[in-house]
Amino acid sequence: MSAQHLPDVDPWNDIDVLALVTLEQLDTLLFRNLVNQRNTNGVLYGGQVIAQAQAAAGATVGPELRCHSLHGYFLRGGDCDRPVIYQVDKTRDGRSFSTRRVTALQNGVPILHMECSFHTGEEGFEHQLTAPAVPQPEDLPTMNELIAAEPERLGAYARYCSEKSGPIDFKLVDWRQLVERLDEPVRRIWLRAPAAAGSDDPAVHQQILTYLSDFWLSGVAMNIHAVAVPGRFYISSLDHALWFHRPAKADEWLLYDTESPSASSGRGLSRGSLYDRSGVLVATVMQEALIRKARGAV
Template identity: 45%
Template sequence: MRGQAVLDGLVTLLDLERIEEDIYRGVSPSGSPVRVFGGQVAGQALVAAGRTVPADRRVHSLHAYFIRGGDPSVPIVYEVDRIRDGRSFTTRRVVAVQHGKAIFSLSASFQVDEPGIEHEAAMPAGVPEPESLPTRAEIVADYQERLGAFAKRPQPIDVRYVTEPPWISRERGPREARNQVWMRADGVLPDDQLLHVCVLTYASDMTLLDAVLAKHGVYWGMDKVLGASLDHALWFHRPFRADEWVLYDCESPTASGARGLATGRFFTREGHLVATVVQEGLLRVVK
């Protein structure tokens, strides 16, 4: 199963079941790893928040904490708290619960469209077109045994590496704390603005911490690296489609105390900055 079929599975995953007023239930895909993927729970939580907000208000930021590892074998319950409904802004808080305990919390702010001053950072120069780059499947073909499930599991996001993938560059040791990929939903998405934002939220957790690992020449599953997302913040600056190519430019300014910080920027092919990401992750590297 590839391409559109896998993407349709993600759309279904994000289509939460409403079980009561401001309470929703989501599930994890079959064959999930030991823990629920962080991008999944963040995307589902944003869906839950968005379904309690008027359609004329777009999400402009979210701030989240990963509290406990999610269990993919049981559903996740999302409880929405309607913090504020103002004239221009709406604020929601969501708590994801499993086994009677919070595993994730999210605060999201929505705003009506308003005109205002504008400027944006320039897109990195000299980036090759995504069609000229090999697919993820082509890159991992020679590393399937060492990468394990990561290499074999179909992904709903088409990822094309601009910088050398860290599982390859690690063979030559540490490099710049940077990771660049083109990515897009691997198929066509419905014309639902909230869905596109939630798909990008899902994708934003996929390669971000790779920038931290690249600096130290190590990688998940190939070295003794224990890690997990601790918190995640996203700011959405301009409208976009998640099924069109965006450049995800990630770098890590610092790592200390068994934690690594990574920042990411999403640019459209036309060079518009559409979203900014910051995440801190737990990273324990056993030499």
């Protein structure tokens, strides 16, 4: 594969999540990705870029350190046909914390800035929010089963979502949240990345969890106003923040409980809580997105 060009693959279905978070080390603090993933806007999927930036940062700290938080700003849409260079700055190395700044570059121009903090972990107080009571994933139909049961109401958009889920398995807690306006800005889905089972490295599972955290998050900020049909609305992530509370395996089902506290000035704020099957809160996510009606849309 040329260092200057990545092959144009299917936006979702040709993606291997383990390859996606595997980077080529060019120098001590310089890395290059091997896999690109296109989003519905035709630019790099944000979950890819932040997961790869996290992988680059993690490659520069000791194995005893685990990422506990990251904060990224999307500066430009990434070119799907070119590799991304990840430049890491060693901001600080302390006794129990290390901080890294990562700049994602294409053609010498930054497309993402991210701060990433790592911690050894220690004993302390414990509490968490209670997970919502929802059906388990085995008790929910697949998207294809839903389409067969509701072919008229779950039409082209549902088929699109089903076909483009790629490495992500997901099940809607309430399928109406996909095709109807929400009564309140809340949406819940179960999701996992089965291919993550190919790694037993907790850092890799964290990185894939970061990748998953961008899936269907921003849409909850607008579905109280309208159904987010591709082609009618333009949604672009502006920033993404993630806090890791407890270990989790990305190949096992996780409940993504999302809500939108506010939307204003053309921007929508979304918040997500990721729980494992036993109800343990493993991560908290925040994202703000630009939301516009597409040109020519009615």
